[in-house]
Structure formats: structure tokens, C-alpha cells
Amino acid sequence: AQSVTQPDIHITVSEGASLELRCNYSYGATPYLFWYVQSPGQGLQLLLKYFSGDTLVQGIKGFEAEFKRSQSSFNLRKPSVHWSDAAEYFCAVGVSGGSYIPTFGRGTSLIVHP
């Protein structure tokens, strides 16, 4: 069975600083990987996804993520954080060949200081 680890429960950055949120997965084959963002009181919004091909994927809101098979990682990055990026971020892994039944990490809470 697949699993996802987000080692950082909270991350604090200053507005304008760069950001990297870590995600490690465990899955025997090539995974389908996702990053979602959740603002308080709202559902999840898909930021980006990786299925195959180029290991650097671009998403919405200026986010990108890099798939590194050797490290079983799919870290999320943003070069310059805005105050509106403060939210909960979830990494998820899905298996290929059928229904999308994802396994989510526990999430990383991003705090942005002015």
C-alpha cells in the first residue's frame, strides 16, 4: 500500500521569501503525485500533479514541484511567497490503472509573516 509523509507540520516564512514544502512517498511503482491547498473553512484545490514525463511540473499560483524518484520525493516550491499563500498544503499519491483513491499526507501548515 502507498503512503505519504510530510515531515513538517508547520512552516513559517516571511512574505517575499522562497518556500519549499517536503513530501516523501512510498509506492512500489511509478506513482501519481499531487499537491493540494486548503484555505480555512474550504475544500481542497489542486495545485499541480505529476503523472509521467518531465520531472519538474508547473502548477497554479506560481507553484512548482519536482519529482525525484531516487529520493522518493515530490517537494513543492515557490520562489516568492505572498501573504495569501498562508494555508494548509497536502501532498497525495494515487495508484495507476483505475479509480483515483488517493492517500494524503497529514499536511503542512504554512504561516506567512509580513
Next chain:
Amino acid sequence: DAGVTQSPTHLIKTRGQHVTLRCSPISGHKSVSWYQQVLGQGPQFIFQYYEKEERGRGNFPDRFSARQFPNYSSELNVNALLLGDSALYLCASSLSGTVDQPQHFGDGTRLSIL
């Protein structure tokens, strides 16, 4: 176009009661998935339905059940409520429920058990 809508937004129940949560998918989406998100955790998959058929079930007790109607809306039912059922219940819809199709989430139903 309307997004995924869930009702009610908040609900308070007592132990032992029964609850029904409702979800209307985005128009044209035929698949609905349900998730439970306990405070401080990532969402956990409960059910997926496609064309009124159950396609996947997570590791939840039989007290949890769901169904999908001909108009693709869905209900999640929970019997004999326990304190541990307190959570945000999220519904997500997609075109076909497969891993390549993005899921669109509603804002959830916050269920509190007293």
C-alpha cells in the same frame, strides 16, 4: 458554473444518532468521492461512486454507507455516531473518477458529535 455543493455546512449530533450528508457534483461529472478529514490530519478516503456503482471503499466500518442517485448527486450516511466521527466531511467530483481526471472538492460539512 456551480462548483461542488455540500449540505448542510455544519451539523451537531449526539452519540448514537444517525446523519445524512449530501453532495451535488459539478454538472457533467459522473463520479463522486467522499473523504473524512479529522482536525490536524489529511483527508481519508471513504467511498467512490461512478454511474451509481460503488467503485472503491476505504477502511471505514459498516456504519458508513453511501449511494449515488441518477442525477449523480450523492448521500453519505453514518449510523450510531461516535465521538470519533467528529470531522470535516468532504465530497469531490470528477468526470470519471479515474486518476487522470482532476477532482473538484466542495467546502465540506463540519460534523460535531456531542
